[in-house]
Amino acid sequence: MRVEMKLCLLLLYLFVLNGIVSGDSDTFDVVKYGARGDGVHDDSKAFLAAWKAACESSGAVKVLIPKANYMVGPVKFYGPCDKVKSITVYMKGYLKATTDLKDYGTYDWITFGFVEGLTLTGGGTFDGQGAASWSFNSCRLKKNCQVLPTNLKFVSLNDTVVRGITSLNSKFFHMGLVDCNNFMGRDLKITAPETSPNTDGIHIERSTTVSVYSSIIGTGDDCISIGHSSYDITISGVTCGPGHGISIGSLGRYEKEKDVNGIVVKDCTITETMNGVRIKTWEDSPVGSQASNMTFNNIVMHRVSNPIIIDQTYCPYTSCTSASSSRVKLKDIYFKNIRGTSTTPVAVLLECSKGLPCENVFLENIHLELSPGGGPTNSTCENVKPQYSGTQIPPPCNT
Numbered sequence: 001m002r003v004e005m006k007l008c009l010l011l012l013y014l015f016v017l018n019g020i021v022s023g024d025s026d027t028f029d030v031v032k033y034g035a036r037g038d039g040v041h042d043d044s045k046a047f048l049a050a051w052k053a054a055c056e057s058s059g060a061v062k063v064l065i066p067k068a069n070y071m072v073g074p075v076k077f078y079g080p081c082d083k084v085k086s087i088t089v090y091m092k093g094y095l096k097a098t099t100d101l102k103d104y105g106t107y108d109w110i111t112f113g114f115v116e117g118l119t120l121t122g123g124g125t126f127d128g129q130g131a132a133s134w135s136f137n138s139c140r141l142k143k144n145c146q147v148l149p150t151n152l153k154f155v156s157l158n159d160t161v162v163r164g165i166t167s168l169n170s171k172f173f174h175m176g177l178v179d180c181n182n183f184m185g186r187d188l189k190i191t192a193p194e195t196s197p198n199t200d201g202i203h204i205e206r207s208t209t210v211s212v213y214s215s216i217i218g219t220g221d222d223c224i225s226i227g228h229s230s231y232d233i234t235i236s237g238v239t240c241g242p243g244h245g246i247s248i249g250s251l252g253r254y255e256k257e258k259d260v261n262g263i264v265v266k267d268c269t270i271t272e273t274m275n276g277v278r279i280k281t282w283e284d285s286p287v288g289s290q291a292s293n294m295t296f297n298n299i300v301m302h303r304v305s306n307p308i309i310i311d312q313t314y315c316p317y318t319s320c321t322s323a324s325s326s327r328v329k330l331k332d333i334y335f336k337n338i339r340g341t342s343t344t345p346v347a348v349l350l351e352c353s354k355g356l357p358c359e360n361v362f363l364e365n366i367h368l369e370l371s372p373g374g375g376p377t378n379s380t381c382e383n384v385k386p387q388y389s390g391t392q393i394p395p396p397c398n399t
């Protein structure tokens with residue numbers, strides 16, 4: 001009798017302990033909230049229900065998306081989650097976006113917003129099924145275009161980790177950050193065809209203390225673009241290509257833009273892209289702003305068309321008046337230890353604003369050869385007097 005009771009207590013104890021250790025009570029599984037995971041029926045409602053339950057819970061909570069195929073329309077995973085300390089989304093599934101653009105309106109596909117302590121991880125794939133939408137993209141032709149949905153949008157988040165997930169064939173950008181503070185992206189894989197329009201890998205805007213580490217990005221547009229009002233951004237260990245390279249800008253498009261400061265791009269490999277590292281500002285910027293303290297260090301280029309480029313005459317549409325010159329001031333810019341090959345002779349192209357010349361541009365240990373062909377490479381400088389040190393291939397601008 002006593003032995004049985006002890007055994008019973010022990011079992012009860014183990015059961016409770018197991019529950020605590022595995023944290024079952026804090027895990028919100030989308031399947032338990034009705035997700036079918038058959039890749040056909042729209043599981044958006046179940047996803048939202050699981051998120052809502054987690055968000056209204058307390059402590060460290062988890063949302064689980066088990067391994068399966070899911071069809072999902074636009075969803076907003078929003079806070080505030082007042083009593084939640086952290087919320088981890090284990091995304092182990094393969095998510096396919098619905099393809100009827102009428103479902104989206106102004107929504108992106110998956111949006112996380114207004115939470116603190118979000119972790120998104122689990123090895124899953126977000127497939128935007130963009131091929132069905134790319135022909136509806138008019139943003140390459142006109143400025144006021146209907147913007148298509150971004151695969152993963154992060155809005156007003158503090159202390160976020162996004163790690164070990166894949167984004168595939170987004171309709172527009174793959175990932176977009178707006179008003180994020182303290183965000184780390186790591187071990188990301190982002191893929192879309194070279195010909196797909198505006199499928200930028202990661203676009204960062206109005207955000208502070210953002211890092212992207214060891215990630216592989218190949219798209220039809222910028223692998224990473226850093227927009228206005230951004231501060232303390234580190235990009236490191238990124239493999240980029242195909243695409244348009246790693247870009248700061250375009251800046252100077254909108255009225256309310258604030259300065260950009262403290263950008264480090266380092267230890268990256270860029271292969272067969274249109275640009276390597278680029279700073280671009282609109283020629284007809286409506287207001288003045290400044291972008292400064294930007295460093296590009298230890299970058300390897302393989303057959304890149306424009307490996308190092310500053311373009312302050314950016315105007316992809318015909319509406320810009322060529323009479324104006326960019327009012328974005330660029331200063332304190334360091335290009336260091338950049339080597340590899342360029343497919344065009346002008347390996348270093350620095351076109352600064354006529355009205356506001358660039359200040360303190362440094363080039364140190366640059367070695368860029370022409371490939372194929374192996375002929376000489378050269379530099380073009382407008383409205384800038386760079387300072388040089390170490391190896392210089394191409395030779396400096398003779399100003």
Ligand SMILES: *[C@@H]1O[C@H](CO)[C@@H](O)[C@H](O)[C@H]1NC(C)=O
Binds near residue numbers: 115
């Ligand atoms: C993020 O932090 C800022 C500054 O502390 C705060 O004002 C804001 O409310 C926080 N955002 C969220 C979603 O908690």
Ligand SMILES: *[C@@H]1O[C@H](CO)[C@@H](O)[C@H](O)[C@H]1NC(C)=O
Binds near residue numbers: 233261262293
């Ligand atoms: C340059 O940016 C870094 C962050 O990337 C920051 O720590 C440093 O203080 C900035 N320097 C200046 C002079 O603004």
Ligand SMILES: *[C@@H]1O[C@H](CO)[C@@H](O)[C@H](O)[C@H]1NC(C)=O
Binds near residue numbers: 345
């Ligand atoms: C750079 O090299 C190309 C090919 O040799 C040549 O056509 C071009 O005029 C050169 N540009 C400058 C600025 O020297």
